[in-house]
Amino acid sequence: MILSNIKKKSALPMLFTLFCILALTIQSCKKKIRSDMGDELYKKTQNKVFKDATPEGLAEVFKQVLVANKGKLANPNLITSFYVQNDYDPVFVMDHIFNGDVDIISNYFEKAGQHGLDPKMFKADQIKQLVAKFKDKRGIKNLDEAYHDIAELEILMANSLINYSSALEYGMVSPRKIYSRYFTATKRPDSTSMLKTLRAQNLKAYLDSIQPKDPQYLMLQKALMGGGTAKGMTKEETTRYLVVNMERLRWKNKPKEPKYVIVNIPDYRLDVMENGHSILNMKVVVGEGRNMDNANTLIEYDESDKKDRPFSRETPQLNSMIHSVQVNPEWNIPKSIASKEIMVEAAQDPYYLSNKGIDVYENGKIVEDPETIDWGSVSKDQFEFKQRPGNDNSLGKIKFLFNNNSSVYLHDTPAKSGFSQTMRALSHGCVRLGDPQALAKVIFGDGPTYDKIVKAMSEDNPEPTTIAVPKKMPVYITYVTCWADSNGTLQYRPDVYGLDIVLYGHLQKFLANKDQIAAL
Template identity: 85%
Template structure:
């Protein structure tokens, strides 16, 4: 009897659960059996009286197929409507409460982000909405079905594009830059579906406006239309729009404490909870545009091609995992063949004077001055510079994993830090105050004291010390930003990367007249 009661109760629970799941599933898809009635009540257009979900679905399916080439994400949009039985969510839930006009207004103001409003089809959306609000605007049922499908597709496509542009940027930096290795998130189906399923469009559109204070200050300057000192208004605008695009990229540090190097500013900062707790001058890799010959004033279609100079410092992110005090410099083959061997050919004592050892097949060459360096094979030998005051890496180097063999390091060549243009190295980043960076990375204590002591001595033995808490490091490229006083700072485009980015943004950008009209 008890078992029977238990079984009966379990069966009732199961039935209730099935009912709940069934209702839940059904609630995910809106029932539009009264589609025609609702549209007639809202438009007062008798054409809609005969509209049915089945009739709409047949036309909608064909319009989706016909417009596939015009959509930027046709598979996602098609899948969305297929899974929702071709439910016209924007037409039914948004255009009659003003959301559609509101959405179009946001699209029209895309120039505030430096983007061309025409990309988001605001005019076409408003024209279609107007037809629905005019009780004589739509003449036949077939026209009604087509207009519903057209408005749905147009709005969905523009909403995804606008959302992706503001949240992720218009271009992928990895696709346009040859030496870009920073983890950067791009739009995916999840982010796009958020745009399609937003119940309150104003709330959603407000939420995707970039909130970064830097972005807001550049955006304000763009709308104001000012002119930076020494630049034309057009060049100033271009500086702003390329750096706003950079700020839209999802590649910013998420950690509270990190090291960041800005290549065009020749500066390193250690950031802690949004504040710079250490900054110093740095020397970065030599660039293709060190004399600022090429600027954003003149643009050529060929400028879209990124042609990095061989010594340019790459953009990347990684973790500082260790330091080497009194380091050995494993001289890259390119530097060895183009510089070291040339110097050795001219001066037989160059190698010994610089503390450079030569290796052949992993074995140290005892008398490298006997080699005829003017005719020696370029790739036969390896070169290593011993620790010393003259070592090109100075007294310490900071190591982090990357595929470009770059690191942060000390240098005996201090004169570079007195120069304004400091793109002078072979690609690594030379530090103005490496010991101060070591103190921040390791913190005060025995380990740092050991590092400071070793750096002060003439110690021939390199010592590698692991960082207890790996420190994030970002090497980035920003040519325009607002300083702590809110003053916009501009830096020359030493690597020509602004020009490359501007070239790829061309078809997306608003002109000055569009921005001025906002």
């Protein structure tokens, strides 16, 4: 016991020392107050007004200017918190005006049109005007004006830097907020990313680092700056195609896995990508859309088009993991399809159900003689329908399963004629595959499991068989209407779901006009 007490007592000085070291460390991490702020500003500006400037005097005015500007800031609470925690230290004025940094930053803001964005959003002119006052030794007349302009420039710079970096790194619009059927993990700017911007020491290096470098982005950007016109479009429509797809490329929703499956809805195509290259591609059929005749275009946009109004059969945008396949699947027919299609067909042809291999269930029990039912008069919710495996099964011989809340999957189909059509938005929402067996081979590889799948798909009296994939395969269902192909040629696709129009509606207020783009 005595020994234990001695150990405890001897540990106390050590704990106290550690506490002091920790406290000093925390204190040293905090920005030191610039006690010589007035002298430093006087030396840099040669304006005698600054001789009497103090951090305490600035802090009082800074608080007032923050309150006055709150409504103009995109992230007022974060900016306020940043300056409160740093004792209202004017880091941009003290560290970045007189070495030319702010001029460089303003040039980035002025060239935002290269990204299709309106430079006016980033207040480069206002920043330059304020900087000019600091560099003119008679530009600021008294101490109150000095404090006010320091605070004004600090807040303006902080807000513009956050807005600019967020726009380039994450995009201007959150797809989850504008699209009803968007279920792809998409990272948005948060306090960590914004504070990183404000704490950057080398601002030019930081801004260079956030410029999009994706080859696709650079090719669309080049086309935007070149001002060309796509075949069959006006110059204005071409520009709008480019800017909405550049915005999509800025979203942080891109696959990071080395190997994945990706479906592009407007292109009606699936690719399996591995290390940046397509190792398999095929035609697909996707869900019917609201704009299949391309009657609505980006040129005919009006304010009401900002609201996303999906057609009930549109395939959702999502990402998930393919975890298993079902060979010779059964089809549990959704109630909407059963009531609008299956029961209508059965009312016209009593043998339709048996010819299509569709079983009818009532209260969980199979109905023995469904052809005797008057399908034109029964309740739509009274029965359930399930299609047996076979050549007529609407899911074909195999379906690929992945978790999602929209009950969609990739699957085979007996309706092969759809793949020969140019416009292939024809399904109820799932994605029909032009070559499902090839996809199975990529996922399972050569071997006994793949051989088992091939054999089962060829059987005359098949049974449903579910097989787990050896390694879950990421799947992305996307919507891209303009991109550069492997030859660098820009490809454009009709906006079959009208999602370009919705995006443009929300993006329009942030976009550069044609004169701003042409001037760069």
